[in-house]
Amino acid sequence: MNCRLSIREDIHWIGVNDRETTLFENYWPLEKGVAYNSYLINDEKIAILDTVKFNKTTEYLEKIKEIIGDRKVDYLIVNHMEPDHSGSMLALLGAYPDMKIVGNKKTFPFIEGFYGITKNYYEVGDGESLDLGKHKLTFYLTPMVHWPETMMTFDETSGVLFSMDAFGGFGALDGGIFDDELNYDFYEDETRRYYSNIVAKYSPMVQRSLKKLAGLDIKMIAPTHGPIWRSNPSKIIDLYDKWSRFEADHGVVIVYGSMYGNTAKMADYLARIIAENGVKNVKVFDASKTHSSYILSEIWKYKAVVIGSCAYNTKVFSSVETVLAKLGNSGLKDRYISVFGNKSWSGGGVSGIEAFVSEIGWEKIGPSIEATYSPKDVEFEALNALGKEIADRLNNEYDK
Known part of the structure; x- marks a missing residue:
């Protein structure tokens, strides 16, 4: 019955x-x-x-x-x-x-x-x-x-x-x-x-x-x-x-693709800096592990997005490329975006994301940061500055 x-x-x-x-x-x-x-x-x-x-x-x-x-x-x-x-x-x-x-x-x-x-x-x-x-x-x-x-x-x-x-x-x-x-x-x-x-x-x-x-x-x-x-x-x-209406909550979504851990290291460092500067909602996703549907849902929820990719055969890492394609097709507007990544013998990861940023029309916060082989002090210093800038922008907007 x-x-x-x-x-x-x-x-x-x-x-x-x-x-x-x-x-x-x-x-x-x-x-x-x-x-x-x-x-x-x-x-x-x-x-x-x-x-x-x-x-x-x-x-x-x-x-x-x-x-x-x-x-x-x-x-x-x-x-x-x-x-x-x-x-x-x-x-x-x-x-x-x-x-x-x-x-x-x-x-x-x-x-x-x-x-x-x-x-x-x-x-x-x-x-x-x-x-x-x-x-x-x-x-x-x-x-x-x-x-x-x-x-x-x-x-x-x-x-x-x-x-x-x-x-x-x-x-x-x-x-x-x-x-x-x-x-x-x-x-x-x-x-x-x-x-x-x-x-x-x-x-x-x-x-x-x-x-x-x-x-x-x-x-x-x-x-x-x-x-x-x-x-x-x-x-x-x-x-x-x-x-x-594309309204968003106070928070940051960091999405990265990493083959050997160097881009992942940059993502974790950036997340820590943002959290230290007063942003409680920081979500970090390995695009190769988490299905793009969950990532897109979190990006729809929060105001700032940071995309990181290693260079993969002169292009954006494949799993990150999938996320970018879904984002581009979603029609989402009015988000902040920042870019980082890593390369060794060729570039293509960071420059590929930058091309996406130009197409989607979101406001970019800070310069793109790209390490060679593995991130060094100069990249960590740049990530430190970027994290503070992202946090300041969000805190100023949502504390009004």
């Missing part, structure tokens, strides 16, 4: 946990798994909001059957067509062949393209509504948050916003499904990692969508990943507003 989880009167969570998949989208690590959230409104008409990934279809259909018995599903509302949310659509339509598939005009080409479904379409436009009986659903189109067809569904009756991928995050739901039942710090970190790596490129569209939703009396946010925000939905809205 499945555990029934009602999030409001007549509204049920019918999501599933996936602790088997190791990489989300075959790229992002899922050390703590992921949840695929789906919801069922049990009214005069029955509506399901989004489905789950294909590897959980059997469990998913059992949950639906347990709630509604022999009744039919009248509507499947498709807020987002990514296969981790639409993967059980064919099976659901097979079980309920008269079910209407609700989407906007950009939804249906995805449905036909992925699954070959060409019937049962029910098109809705921005601001249009659908009555289920007691519950009235209104649809808000939010294109490019983060696919072209994305939309959100607001239940006027209960105040629940079904927000698709927006406001969601990584991490399976271990017993609790609500924000007040879980370790909040973990889910905030995993929500920011999700945002910074998957949604962040479309931050201007996030801002546009937040303005569209601003007039709604939102009592609960039900995303398709991560916890349901019932006790304080404004918290996650405020975080999305902050992240999509």
Whole structure:
């Protein structure tokens, strides 16, 4: 028997946990798994909001059957067509062949393209509504948050916003499904990692969508990943507003790539100088060990970034190059950046990072520092000056 989880009167969570998949989208690590959230409104008409990934279809259909018995599903509302949310659509339509598939005009080409479904379409436009009986659903189109067809569904009756991928995050739901039942710090970190790596490129569209939703009396946010925000939905809205406006906390992220420890030695020394000068949030990452998704999440959180690389075949070290590529594609703005590194028989590490700095347009603090073979007193003196300059800039800005 499945555990029934009602999030409001007549509204049920019918999501599933996936602790088997190791990489989300075959790229992002899922050390703590992921949840695929789906919801069922049990009214005069029955509506399901989004489905789950294909590897959980059997469990998913059992949950639906347990709630509604022999009744039919009248509507499947498709807020987002990514296969981790639409993967059980064919099976659901097979079980309920008269079910209407609700989407906007950009939804249906995805449905036909992925699954070959060409019937049962029910098109809705921005601001249009659908009555289920007691519950009235209104649809808000939010294109490019983060696919072209994305939309959100607001239940006027209960105040629940079904927000698709927006406001969601990584991490399976271990017993609790609500924000007040879980370790909040973990889910905030995993929500920011999700945002910074998957949604962040479309931050201007996030801002546009937040303005569209601003007039709604939102009592609960039900995303398709991560916890349901019932006790304080404004918290996650405020975080999305902050992240999509590129606001940052007082802190420094140092990212380096080192083959034989010399660049690592420079990173550790610089971190110590920054900490000695009053910056408590200093995060140091070996780009070869820590996946870029975690690094990008921390860079999204903190104001200053320092990138260090050894020269590797006349270029930036490969793992650092990956971080730079992700940063460049993320659209992040308004950060400070500094550069250091090491070379032996050729350069290319530091100069490669400098080329990235020119392209991204962030404000550079201090000169680039490059050691030859191994760092000597002259480089440590330069790192000492750089660390103090970074700390002074941050302290002056955040102590105002």
